[in-house]
Amino acid sequence: MTSERGKADPGASTLEQGPSSGDPTLRRRIEPWEFYISYDPKELCKETCLLYEIKWGMSWKIWRSSGKNTTNHVEVNFIEKFTSERCFHSSISCSITWFLSWSPCWECSQAIKEFLSQHPGVTLVIYVARLFQHMDQQNRQGLRDLVNSGVTIQIMRASEYYHCWRNFVNYPPGEEAHWPRHPPLWMMLYALELHCIILGLPPCLKISRRRQNRLTFFRLHLQNCHYQMIPPHILLAAGLIQPSVTWR
Ligand SMILES: [Zn+2]
Numbered sequence: 001m002t003s004e005r006g007k008a009d010p011g012a013s014t015l016e017q018g019p020s021s022g023d024p025t026l027r028r029r030i031e032p033w034e035f036y037i038s039y040d041p042k043e044l045c046k047e048t049c050l051l052y053e054i055k056w057g058m059s060w061k062i063w064r065s066s067g068k069n070t071t072n073h074v075e076v077n078f079i080e081k082f083t084s085e086r087c088f089h090s091s092i093s094c095s096i097t098w099f100l101s102w103s104p105c106w107e108c109s110q111a112i113k114e115f116l117s118q119h120p121g122v123t124l125v126i127y128v129a130r131l132f133q134h135m136d137q138q139n140r141q142g143l144r145d146l147v148n149s150g151v152t153i154q155i156m157r158a159s160e161y162y163h164c165w166r167n168f169v170n171y172p173p174g175e176e177a178h179w180p181r182h183p184p185l186w187m188m189l190y191a192l193e194l195h196c197i198i199l200g201l202p203p204c205l206k207i208s209r210r211r212q213n214r215l216t217f218f219r220l221h222l223q224n225c226h227y228q229m230i231p232p233h234i235l236l237a238a239g240l241i242q243p244s245v246t247w248r
Contacts, residue, residue: 021032028065029170037128038101039161041186044209044216048132051099051168054082057092064167074100075108079115089119097125099156102132109142113149126150127160131190131197134205140197147198155191158184188238189218190215190232201227 003178030038031051038049054063067074067081078098104112104126113144116122126146147153155166158181165171165179193205204226206219222240235241 022072029168030066032169032171032175035165035169036180039099039156039164039182040180041129041156041182041190042218044130045101047101048074049101050077050078051164052098053167055095057094065169072104073108075104076111079111083115090119092160093121093123095118095123095125098127100126100128100166101158102130103128103134103139103143103153104146105132106136106142107139109146112151113145116149116151124148125154127154127156128190129156131193131205134197134207135195135203141193143197144200153194155187155194157187173176186218190219192220192234193237195228195230195234201225201229203226 018060030051034049037043037045038047052065053065055061060243067077070077072080112124116124143153161182162179166176169179171178187203193203196202197243202223202225204222206217206221208217208219209215210217216224225239227235232241236243
């Protein structure tokens, strides 16, 4: 993806100065602590954060901003803002990328689906750090409906954390390379569960919380249907099956 800052400020100066020096995107950046807490895959914080990018037609320019829940969920706020501020012809293409700390609930999924059906020139890619109430059948169906409407949904990986850190976070001077490196295990667990959701399988990830000591437990419970339906390369990458070797 193209970096606005990279275009405006070529050279190595960003490494020494951080994003604050002459950066037109600064006022839209969030603070590092906010990014850490909101997007930590093992923290079940209540707030939802949205970082988004909008790209019009063939233009290289990327518009970036962020949003939070108000009385509405952040997804609905985005749609309301986007449709009220912009009036564009359906022949103009628009690519939107969201980096969401929680996946959309079923009501937001419905609103997104409706928004996309009214704006056929819009494509939407959603990266999520965590799956919101993923055992809820309505939420699972909502995500499936989004995928069936052409939305790409993926779990945030290290490359997305780095991308967000560079482009959305007001990181301290010289800290461009110090983006949060969350353990890949949680990303793998959520990625497996997202596969289950999209394939219409029962949940394989159980998350429980002990209120007394505020510990969160992630447990993987794989059934035969999971082994049969989840693509082997995903199971292999997660270390859940062994590669088969043929000896001659
Ligand atoms: Zn929602």
